[in-house]
Amino acid sequence: RFARYEGHCAAYVHAGGTHGVIVKFETSDEVAAKPEFAAFGKDIAMQIAAANPSYLNESDVxxxxxxxxxxxxxxxxxxxxxxxxxxxxxxxxxxxxxxxxxxxxxCLVDQAFIKDGGIDVKKYVADTAKALGGEISIAAYTHFTKGEGLEKRNEDFAAEVAAAIKG
Structure with a gap:
């Protein structure tokens, strides 16, 4: 149903740079161009940063x-x-x-929305889409944590210096 849309992204980096989120939305260029869409995108990215869902929706589990x-x-x-x-x-x-x-x-879309615990993320997306006069869906997201994927080096500096001295 969104095949004609290429997608629009929102990003959020938590204060201190400890983690960040990129979210891809499928929507029209007209909806994405509205200033309210930028705030909506940031809200969803902040939700992901705060709640760290493992899956987008139930079918992804x-x-x-x-x-x-x-x-x-x-x-x-x-x-x-x-x-x-x-x-x-x-x-x-x-x-x-x-x-x-x-x-x-x-699941992200089933979580209580952090800014209004009375609704879930799915309802927030639907309400925003209606308010902006179009369709919006969350296509994908990625959550990054500072240092994630880096293996901690296990070094013995004294042994390294002794080895260098010995030649």
């Missing part, structure tokens, strides 16, 4: 991650005297309900 989360929930229920003796069908329904909490914590 790998099946093995969901299976592991469900396994954890079922194990917790088995060890809880209140739920241990419930029928498996009931435990299964309860586990699915508890996965909803996992989505709210792990």
């Amino acid at each position: 790998p099946a093995d991650v969901l299976a592991k989360e469900k396994e954890i929930v079922l194990a917790q229920m088995a060890n809880d005297p209140k739920t241990a003796n419930k029928p498996d069908a009931i435990k299964e329904k309860m586990a699915v309900g508890k996965l909803g909490k996992f989505y709210k914590e792990s």
Whole structure:
């Protein structure tokens, strides 16, 4: 539905440069040109920086991650005297309900919006798109942490100097 749009990006670097975020949105040039879109983009980037979601939406969560989360929930229920003796069908329904909490914590669009906890990010995007007279979707994001990917060098300076002296 957004095939004709190339995308627009917003970036945010946290004070002190400890981490940053780049978010790609799919929307029209007309919507992206509005000043309110820049503020919206920064809000979404700040959300990602603050909440550090693992996934964009529920469909991005790998099946093995969901299976592991469900396994954890079922194990917790088995060890809880209140739920241990419930029928498996009931435990299964309860586990699915508890996965909803996992989505709210792990998926960007399901998280409570940091500037208004009464709505989630999905609703904030929809409300902004409506206000700006177009469509907006979050296509992708990347969260960078200062030093991420760098391996700490393990050096013994005294041994290095001694080796240099010996030649």
